[in-house]
Amino acid sequence: MTGETPKRVDMEKIVSLCRRRGFIFPSSEIYGGLSSCWDYGPLGVELKRNIKEAWWQAEVQQRDDVVGLDTSILMHPRVWEASGHIKGFADPLVECKRCHLRWRADDLNSDKCPTCGGELTEPRQFNLMFKTFMGPVEEKASTIYLRPETAQGMFVNFQNVTNTTRKKLPFGIAQIGKSFRNEITTGNFVFRSREFEQMEIEFFVKPGTDEEWFNYWTEERLNWYVKLGIKKENLKLRPHTRDELAHYARACYDIDYLFPMGWAELEGIANRGDFDLVQHASLSGKTIDYFDDETKERFVPYIIEPSAGVDRSLLAFLCDAYDEEPDKEEIRVVLRFHPGIAPIKVAVLPLSRKEQPVALAREIYADLRQQWSVTYDIAQSIGRRYRRQDEIGTPFCVTVDFQSLEDNQVTIRERDTMNQIRVPISELKTTLQAKLKGEELFVLPPGGKIWKEER
Numbered sequence: 001m002t003g004e005t006p007k008r009v010d011m012e013k014i015v016s017l018c019r020r021r022g023f024i025f026p027s028s029e030i031y032g033g034l035s036s037c038w039d040y041g042p043l044g045v046e047l048k049r050n051i052k053e054a055w056w057q058a059e060v061q062q063r064d065d066v067v068g069l070d071t072s073i074l075m076h077p078r079v080w081e082a083s084g085h086i087k088g089f090a091d092p093l094v095e096c097k098r099c100h101l102r103w104r105a106d107d108l109n110s111d112k113c114p115t116c117g118g119e120l121t122e123p124r125q126f127n128l129m130f131k132t133f134m135g136p137v138e139e140k141a142s143t144i145y146l147r148p149e150t151a152q153g154m155f156v157n158f159q160n161v162t163n164t165t166r167k168k169l170p171f172g173i174a175q176i177g178k179s180f181r182n183e184i185t186t187g188n189f190v191f192r193s194r195e196f197e198q199m200e201i202e203f204f205v206k207p208g209t210d211e212e213w214f215n216y217w218t219e220e221r222l223n224w225y226v227k228l229g230i231k232k233e234n235l236k237l238r239p240h241t242r243d244e245l246a247h248y249a250r251a252c253y254d255i256d257y258l259f260p261m262g263w264a265e266l267e268g269i270a271n272r273g274d275f276d277l278v279q280h281a282s283l284s285g286k287t288i289d290y291f292d293d294e295t296k297e298r299f300v301p302y303i304i305e306p307s308a309g310v311d312r313s314l315l316a317f318l319c320d321a322y323d324e325e326p327d328k329e330e331i332r333v334v335l336r337f338h339p340g341i342a343p344i345k346v347a348v349l350p351l352s353r354k355e356q357p358v359a360l361a362r363e364i365y366a367d368l369r370q371q372w373s374v375t376y377d378i379a380q381s382i383g384r385r386y387r388r389q390d391e392i393g394t395p396f397c398v399t400v401d402f403q404s405l406e407d408n409q410v411t412i413r414e415r416d417t418m419n420q421i422r423v424p425i426s427e428l429k430t431t432l433q434a435k436l437k438g439e440e441l442f443v444l445p446p447g448g449k450i451w452k453e454e455r
């Protein structure tokens, strides 16, 4: 993390690539789209799944102090009273008296409408929760909300989890799921939308150990991005100032990423103290606390909360991976994804349309897809096919040629270096496996060679 400003990619290039190659489309596009809502296409959905899977693996599967949960989007309305969202989850809204456009007052630098210069109304507090009605009667008593964060589902289940898992402090609950906020200003592609996904951990600790755990999780979460290929110089930590802190937070760090529009929040890590459990105990009338077997103390745990956005992470991974390099008269566009999150891991490309190499290629394709998401492409020249795979970030292409029929070897071509190696088909899977793990293992067959792609 340095103070310098590294190279940034244009957002238009990312948006255009996402549309062109089927990562992300505007929602309900044939009806003109729905503002700030997005649909993930065939490649986008794979990328998103890989990001969520990498998070789940690192923060749940590979730890013995975090368990998972999947709670409902609709919750009892009193949850949002206890959490402070009904009263306090609001932004100051102003409206232009001339063109009636609405703005977030704290986003504006002047008191005239940025679009038409008209006079603005006084700010009023606008609650960001989406309201709907439960059951067939649309009346105030049946008003419920779409959750604006996944966190509350984990707080209200704290006692269920401790009772059923017998987890001892410190331990965490993790959840991935959709959240909804009726944001006044949206934009910057999937950075701020009204429907989005969160990956949140609520980590319960003994009061007094909270600062230590706050630091631990900050480092852990920063490193998660770095391990998945985000460049260190594009990340920085930003502590919240006292007047910026949310009503529940004792301390908060934002992990900021250098997005195309500048530095902006990717994830927040908050020390929420005992605010949430105390509030829910008070409004529900239920006891919510923890009994320490060793010290025989009963207390309300403090909570450290690393809260990440799936869509924002996906945008950061896309921007960070995007690269252009001169290639003859053209530009080679490459998404240099970490293999772990690349939507497609391997492309199988027969060099000829003749029956035998095609049959062998299809056999290899069928075998590899048992393990990874693999694509098969026979259309156009091999150069064009490589470029298509580069543009969507496929780390490896496997080509099958006539020689393969004789020597039972195929070529692996690497996206980043464009190096090619020839390996026996019998070793293809283990070679790819090592390479996909990022292990720099070159398993060369006897007499095998490495060469550069013709440019």
Ligand code: GAP
Pocket: 148, 149, 150, 151, 181, 183, 190, 191, 192, 193, 194, 195, 196, 197, 198, 200, 265, 266, 267, 268, 305, 307, 308, 309, 310, 311, 312, 313
């Ligand atoms: N439970 C704490 C919480 O929700 P937050 O800072 O409001 O904290 C956490 O949100 C993360 O959720 C953000 O860092 C961001 O990645 C994501 N997020 C929040 N609002 C979003 C929006 N409107 N669109 C996309 N992602 C959003």
